[in-house]
Amino acid sequence: MEPNEIIKENLKVIHQRITDACTRVSRDTSSVRLLLATKTVSAERVKLAIDAGENLIGENKVQELKLKDDLLSTLPIERHFIGHLQTNKVKDVLKYVSCIQSVDRLSLVEALDKRLQSEGRSIDVFVQFNTSNEESKFGLHPSEAHTFFKSIKQYNTLNIKGLMTIGLLDNDNENVRPSLSSLRQIREELLNENLLDGSIELSMGMSKDLEIAIEEGATMVRVGSAIFGDRIYPGSYYWDEGVNVK
Numbered sequence: 001m002e003p004n005e006i007i008k009e010n011l012k013v014i015h016q017r018i019t020d021a022c023t024r025v026s027r028d029t030s031s032v033r034l035l036l037a038t039k040t041v042s043a044e045r046v047k048l049a050i051d052a053g054e055n056l057i058g059e060n061k062v063q064e065l066k067l068k069d070d071l072l073s074t075l076p077i078e079r080h081f082i083g084h085l086q087t088n089k090v091k092d093v094l095k096y097v098s099c100i101q102s103v104d105r106l107s108l109v110e111a112l113d114k115r116l117q118s119e120g121r122s123i124d125v126f127v128q129f130n131t132s133n134e135e136s137k138f139g140l141h142p143s144e145a146h147t148f149f150k151s152i153k154q155y156n157t158l159n160i161k162g163l164m165t166i167g168l169l170d171n172d173n174e175n176v177r178p179s180l181s182s183l184r185q186i187r188e189e190l191l192n193e194n195l196l197d198g199s200i201e202l203s204m205g206m207s208k209d210l211e212i213a214i215e216e217g218a219t220m221v222r223v224g225s226a227i228f229g230d231r232i233y234p235g236s237y238y239w240d241e242g243v244n245v246k
């Protein structure tokens with residue numbers, strides 16, 4: 001099969017998995033958006049997926065956004081940032097994306113706010129939580145939610161649109177589930193405390209666990225390898241602290 005046919009076929013499988021999971025829990029398929037996690041995937045291959053009808057991608061590194069920008073900026077898509085964001089990359093990342101899903105600390109909020117103020121604009125953000133108790137992972141601990149959301153209320157350059165998490169990496173679904181239901185509980189608590197309002201997205205679920213994520217309320221699943229094939233580096237290369245990421 002040609003590369004475009006493989007990607008098309010993989011997308012069909014993913015959309016069917018999303019539909020099946022939604023059906024099981026009586027949700028409308030349109031309530032779940034598919035974000036393509038395109039780290040390490042060339043702009044040409046990303047374009048094949050976009051030609052097949054997709055319109056939302058997520059990148060993990062500013063370097064890759066820059067590399068693929070010539071081709072991707074001409075396409076009718078939305079680009080999000082889903083990787084760990086260093087404060088010194090804030091200025092660059094804002095050139096490429098309309099949403100940052102990995103806001104996980106106050107120092108980053110401050111850096112974003114400062115830059116956005118100077119540009120006279122705002123940006124959509126998701127707040128990232130570490131819901132799997134894996135020490136190396138980025139993201140706020142669930143117990144920090146209340147304090148964090150109280151503090152970020154004052155920054156009106158950030159439009160809070162959702163919460164994001166990477167579930168526990170484990171082949172047993174029932175071990176994964178608590179790390180995903182946790183994000184839904186955090187949203188409920190914050191809504192009850194009036195620290196959030198409106199429709200707040202839950203970005204969770206990847207190639208292996210998107211069904212559980214949808215059962216637990218995901219409104220956006222982020223899928224990479226099941227569409228574009230396996231990557232050379234394991235996921236931990238991208239999201240674990242202490243792993244040397246360029």
Ligand SMILES: *Cc1c(COP(=O)(O)O)cnc(C)c1O
Nearest residue numbers: 037082206207222223224225238
């Ligand atoms: C790579 C990545 C994904 C997708 O992972 P797959 O297992 O390839 O589907 C989702 N979210 C984030 C933050 C990622 O870095």
